[in-house]
Amino acid sequence: MASTLRERTLLPPDDPADLVRFARGLADARAAVRAKLVGPDGSEIDIPDDFYDVLLDVVVALSQGMAISIAPHNTMLTSQEAADLLNVSRPTLVRLLTDGEIPHTMRGRHRRVLLRDVLDYSERTRVERRSALDQMAGDAEDDGLYEATVDSRPIR
Structure with a gap:
């Protein structure tokens, strides 16, 4: 086929x-x-x-x-398409590209990003966020914050 x-x-x-x-x-x-x-x-x-x-x-x-x-993973995206996919502004995406967070190529003055690289970045940040939230929840539990109450009056 x-x-x-x-x-x-x-x-x-x-x-x-x-x-x-x-x-x-x-x-x-x-x-x-x-x-x-x-x-x-x-x-x-x-x-x-x-x-x-x-x-x-x-x-x-x-x-x-x-x-x-x-779309195949080797699809090339414009910076605006990649920004839309990540749900960020184009200037934010350009900063991520400039900082080396997401690989990109230049075609003349235009940045191009592989779909697979955008998806990899999205998954990597999702895992990092989940790990940070898990760490915060663990720290809160260790500090006894789940047992603390705002109003410690006895309830009838």
Whole structure:
């Protein structure tokens, strides 16, 4: 099967009722039997569980009115696209690029960032935030802050 990978965005349909029913059917069809993709000509291909889960996520998201983008990890993003993906301003992203937090290349005066590098940075910061929160919660527990109350009057 020789097909070219291309980036595309799939918008939810105007009437998501069919997708909602399909998503419910997918969720109910979880069984020990391997899922299959059936083509219009009746040909069948087994779908690995991970792919099935992704397809389920796509259908659920579309049925809830969200758009889905599919892109290879080697897709080059503009600084604005990368900033939008990270939910930060473009100047903040440029600072991250300049500080070496995210690798980038220059095409003339324009910065380009690999999608995989943006996703790696996002995951790395998520793990760092989770670790910092866990540490803060542990410190608060060690200091007895969970037992402290603002008003220590007895309650009847």
